[in-house]
Amino acid sequence: MSKVAVVTGSNKGIGYAIVRGLCKKFDGDVFLTARDEGRGKNAVAELNKEGLNPKFHQLDIEDKESVERLAQFMKAEYGGVDILVNNAGFAFKNAATEPVAVQAEVTVDINYFGTLNVINAMMPILKPGARMVNVSSIVSQWTLTKSSPELREKMLASKTIEDVTQIMRDFVSAAKDGSLEQKGYTSSSYGNSKVGISLLTPILQAAVADGVLVNACCPGYVDTDMSSHKGHKTIDQGADTPLYLALLPPNSQQPKGAFVSEQKVVDWTAPSQGW
Numbered sequence: 001m002s003k004v005a006v007v008t009g010s011n012k013g014i015g016y017a018i019v020r021g022l023c024k025k026f027d028g029d030v031f032l033t034a035r036d037e038g039r040g041k042n043a044v045a046e047l048n049k050e051g052l053n054p055k056f057h058q059l060d061i062e063d064k065e066s067v068e069r070l071a072q073f074m075k076a077e078y079g080g081v082d083i084l085v086n087n088a089g090f091a092f093k094n095a096a097t098e099p100v101a102v103q104a105e106v107t108v109d110i111n112y113f114g115t116l117n118v119i120n121a122m123m124p125i126l127k128p129g130a131r132m133v134n135v136s137s138i139v140s141q142w143t144l145t146k147s148s149p150e151l152r153e154k155m156l157a158s159k160t161i162e163d164v165t166q167i168m169r170d171f172v173s174a175a176k177d178g179s180l181e182q183k184g185y186t187s188s189s190y191g192n193s194k195v196g197i198s199l200l201t202p203i204l205q206a207a208v209a210d211g212v213l214v215n216a217c218c219p220g221y222v223d224t225d226m227s228s229h230k231g232h233k234t235i236d237q238g239a240d241t242p243l244y245l246a247l248l249p250p251n252s253q254q255p256k257g258a259f260v261s262e263q264k265v266v267d268w269t270a271p272s273q274g275w
């Protein structure tokens with residue numbers, strides 16, 4: 001069966017550039033996915049103009065049925081998945097007026113629980129030697145640094161997916177009942193959701209078969225809708241590290257369960273003064 005790569009949230013931004021890079025460098029079919037079919041198909045048409053031919057599949061990472069349809073399709077057509085890039089993500093703007101409780105729930109639902117939906121459906125069908133790339137952010141390091149020492153210790157002691165999920169649930173509850181500070185959380189919904197992704201990555205690595213590599217990364221500060229086009233990197237520059245991880249050659253031993261920035265492993269659990 002042919003090889004296949006799937007990129008979540010790839011109708012625009014960094015995901016779109018990851019699809020572009022995979023179309024050029026990966027010896028297999030590349031799926032551009034989007035929650036909105038129209039936006040997804042338009043993106044495919046744009047890449048067609050460059051002579052690139054990604055395939056399209058609808059995928060809303062928050063919709064378990066949509067996720068399950070994609071997983072069933074991949075299993076039936078390709079016998080599983082060779083590359084999975086969990087890129088889809090969301091951030092409220094700094095000027096957003098939604099209450100913290102709303103921002104926390106919406107952001108964690110997409111960035112953490114949505115990504116986890118995809119992971120849960122795809123883990124059982126990862127092919128031997130598969131690569132999983134979880135697009136996190138250096139903001140997860142800043143958020144960990146600013147969390148209380150007790151909470152930081154608890155976060156870093158996470159050993160199972162359920163441990164991380166509980167931390168995400170506690171964050172949302174604390175945002176709702178006004179106890180974020182008391183429980184040691186920063187108010188950054190985006191940062192906390194990405195802490196979840198950075199924590200999950202080594203746990204997932206420990207759960208996959210030998211030869212499969214799971215890594216998290218930060219793409220850098222990229223000129224996309226999410227950054228209100230303030231990022232200094234182009235989307236192709238932002239796609240560089242995710243592509244490096246997605247295309248780690250067969251039999252690579254490293255990076256493995258790591259957090260990677262600019263193609264280098266970074267200890268995201270070390271204190272860092274980002275804000």
Ligand SMILES: NC(=O)c1ccc[n+]([C@@H]2O[C@H](COP(=O)([O-])OP(=O)(O)OC[C@H]3O[C@@H](n4cnc5c(N)ncnc54)[C@H](OP(=O)(O)O)[C@@H]3O)[C@@H](O)[C@H]2O)c1
Nearest residue numbers: 009011013014035060061087088089137221222224225226
């Ligand atoms: N830009 C940066 O500077 C930066 C820095 C660090 C990390 N990141 C991370 O990089 C990733 C890509 O960000 P970006 O800057 O390229 O953002 P973007 O331009 O806003 O693109 C986000 C993509 O995610 C999709 N998405 C959102 N919710 C979804 C859902 N429920 N199901 C499926 N797709 C969904 C969006 O689809 P719609 O078009 O339908 O909304 C869009 O395709 C994110 O995980 C982000 O957190 C970005």
